[in-house]
Amino acid sequence: MDAILFLIFATIAVLCAINLVVQKHPISSALSLIGVMASLAVLYLLLGGEFLAAVQLIVYAGAIMVLFVFVIMLLNAGAERRSNRSLMATLFGVPLLAAFLALVAYVIQRGLPPTEGVYFGGFTQGTPRAIGRVLFTQYLLPFEVTSVLILIAIIGAVVLARKEI
Amino acid sequence: MEFYIITLVKAALIAFVLLTAAAYLVWLERKVLAHIQLRLGPSRVGPHGLLQPLADAVKLLTKEDLIPRDAHKPFYLLAPLLAVSLSLISICVIPFGPEVEIFGYRTYLQLTDLSIGVLVVLAVSSLSVYGVALAGWASNSKYSLLGGLRSSAQMVSYELPLAITVAAPLLLANTLSFRELVDAQAGYYFGIIPRWNIFQFPMPQIFGFIIFLIAAFAETNRVPFDLPEAENELVAGFHTEYSSMKFAAFFTAEYINIMTICCVATLLFLGGWQPLFPAQYGSDFVPVLVNLGAAAVALYHGLNPARPKDRLTLPVVAAVFAGIALLFLVPFLKPILVPLFWFATKTGFLVFVFIWVRGTLPRFRYDQLMKFAWTFLFPVALLNLLATSFLVAVTSK
Numbered sequence: 001m002d003a004i005l006f007l008i009f010a011t012i013a014v015l016c017a018i019n020l021v022v023q024k025h026p027i028s029s030a031l032s033l034i035g036v037m038a039s040l041a042v043l044y045l046l047l048g049g050e051f052l053a054a055v056q057l058i059v060y061a062g063a064i065m066v067l068f069v070f071v072i073m074l075l076n077a078g079a080e081r082r083s084n085r086s087l088m089a090t091l092f093g094v095p096l097l098a099a100f101l102a103l104v105a106y107v108i109q110r111g112l113p114p115t116e117g118v119y120f121g122g123f124t125q126g127t128p129r130a131i132g133r134v135l136f137t138q139y140l141l142p143f144e145v146t147s148v149l150i151l152i153a154i155i156g157a158v159v160l161a162r163k164e165i
Numbered sequence: 166m167e168f169y170i171i172t173l174v175k176a177a178l179i180a181f182v183l184l185t186a187a188a189y190l191v192w193l194e195r196k197v198l199a200h201i202q203l204r205l206g207p208s209r210v211g212p213h214g215l216l217q218p219l220a221d222a223v224k225l226l227t228k229e230d231l232i233p234r235d236a237h238k239p240f241y242l243l244a245p246l247l248a249v250s251l252s253l254i255s256i257c258v259i260p261f262g263p264e265v266e267i268f269g270y271r272t273y274l275q276l277t278d279l280s281i282g283v284l285v286v287l288a289v290s291s292l293s294v295y296g297v298a299l300a301g302w303a304s305n306s307k308y309s310l311l312g313g314l315r316s317s318a319q320m321v322s323y324e325l326p327l328a329i330t331v332a333a334p335l336l337l338a339n340t341l342s343f344r345e346l347v348d349a350q351a352g353y354y355f356g357i358i359p360r361w362n363i364f365q366f367p368m369p370q371i372f373g374f375i376i377f378l379i380a381a382f383a384e385t386n387r388v389p390f391d392l393p394e395a396e397n398e399l400v401a402g403f404h405t406e407y408s409s410m411k412f413a414a415f416f417t418a419e420y421i422n423i424m425t426i427c428c429v430a431t432l433l434f435l436g437g438w439q440p441l442f443p444a445q446y447g448s449d450f451v452p453v454l455v456n457l458g459a460a461a462v463a464l465y466h467g468l469n470p471a472r473p474k475d476r477l478t479l480p481v482v483a484a485v486f487a488g489i490a491l492l493f494l495v496p497f498l499k500p501i502l503v504p505l506f507w508f509a510t511k512t513g514f515l516v517f518v519f520i521w522v523r524g525t526l527p528r529f530r531y532d533q534l535m536k537f538a539w540t541f542l543f544p545v546a547l548l549n550l551l552a553t554s555f556l557v558a559v560t561s562k
Contacts, residue, residue, distance in 0.1 A: 027237075027299075027302065031240075031299075050279075050280065051284070054287075058291050061288075061291070062288060062291025062294070062324075063321070066294050066295070066317060066321055067321070069299075069302075070321075073298065073302045073310065073314055073317075074314060127280065128281065
């Protein structure tokens with residue numbers, strides 16, 4: 001059952017990711033990205049990370065992608081025009097990509113320790129309680145640093161936008 | 166196997182009740198608005214217009230289904246589907262009553278009890294922006310686009326105070342599951358004041374409740390925040406170009422969303438199915454008395470009819486109410502029906518408030534709407550959360 005669900009949603013995620021690059025219209029690409037996020041949320045759920053799955057949906061699909069779609073709608077961006085591909089890209093693109101993927105696969109295969117398969121219900125540290133505890137004890141410093149970083153980004157955005165007026 | 170059958174039955178039952186309730190909510194809204202404005206409202210189809218929802222459904226089904234020539238067809242078709250399916254999802258995690266025993270099976274009056282139920286509702290409500298935004302964009306019309314843009318901006322802005330106020334009752338109950346939230350609100354202070362979250366020690370969530378309701382009006386695009394469909398500026402906003410069943414899909418989604426958010430407000434702040442006062446003072450007999458009272462009023466007006474046909478219809482209504490009152494006295498049905506009554510009464514009252522406000526308040530201007538969300542509602546919600554977390558931290562252990 002887990003394996004079937006994993007295969008279904010992993011396939012959807014990959015198909016959506018390919019669609020994201022192939023589509024010409026920005027709205028189609030944005031919606032494909034939402035598809036990727038949603039299927040990733042399902043994969044988190046299958047791993048037992050229920051909190052992560054919900055937050056993935058709320059933050060990425062529900063907040064960030066809404067802003068993407070909003071901006072695309074506001075700019076009324078049309079379908080993108082395709083430029084003539086450069087000679088370099090046509091000649092070396094596919095071989096280099098294949099080589100890179102092979103390298104990544106090799107490194108992952110060598111570097112990672114052999115583990116037994118993950119199954120549903122095997123991981124029980126994904127509850128909001130467990131994540132909150134870890135976030136405020138073990139990873140307190142990175143957590144706070146990230147929040148300060150985001151605050152700086154917000155203030156920076158406000159300052160940049162003010163200049164325009 | 167048993168699990169699948171029970172879940173299937175429950176899903177069918179909830180879908181049936183929900184869709185019927187949505188249809189009759191339209192009737193109720195038209196009636197209440199009419200009486201607020203000293204009119205009669207729907208009265209032609211069936212007694213008191215009670216068959217109006219059926220007539221509406223037939224009308225919408227048989228209307229011509231237009232697709233604008235320049236619309237982006239796949240997204241144009243996807244948008245109503247998205248809106249209605251997302252609105253149906255979040256009802257899955259809403260509990261309507263405690264664990265009950267029916268024909269020997271112990272089951273919850275709820276489709277599924279998720280440990281992250283509250284987050285699921287928030288996630289689904291944050292996704293439902295797409296239905297509206299896509300509809301506005303894909304119709305390729307200026308009114309729809311403006312409506313869609315306004316709506317997505319409004320829903321994103323009001324989601325923030327909504328989510329922050331939801332966090333405060335969660336702190337008090339220390340859980341994310343709706344069922345445990347309601348269980349945490351059981352019991353009474355001094356034997357009489359219910360421990361609902363709006364009265365809860367150490368921080369009564371009365372302000373949280375009001376902020377939640379205001380944000381809920383904006384989330385469901387209702388008056389006074391119905392800028393996305395402001396008729397006098399935008400024709401009908403994001404669904405201007407939709408006709409027939411696709412329009413009906415948006416319409417149904419809107420009313421289901423209203424009911425869902427009223428259910429969530431009841432669970433978070435009004436104690437779910439916990440009665441208003443303890444059972445030893447006879448709270449189990451309130452549904453009987455209410456229904457008998459309704460039956461008596463109907464019977465009185467049937468015997469002194471204002472219109473000739475009331476002599477026939479109102480005694481039937483009285484008999485129906487008396488029958489419902491008798492159902493609450495059957496010992497086998499009582500543990501199921503009494504919690505359902507309290508839940509339905511609280512939710513129904515909140516739904517009535519939604520209609521009442523629509524009949525009372527004028528619409529905001531768009532800049533007022535945004536300013537209100539960011540400069541007033543958001544800071545107040547944040548203050549409420551800070552005060553609650555401070556008091557919870559001080560008083561716990």
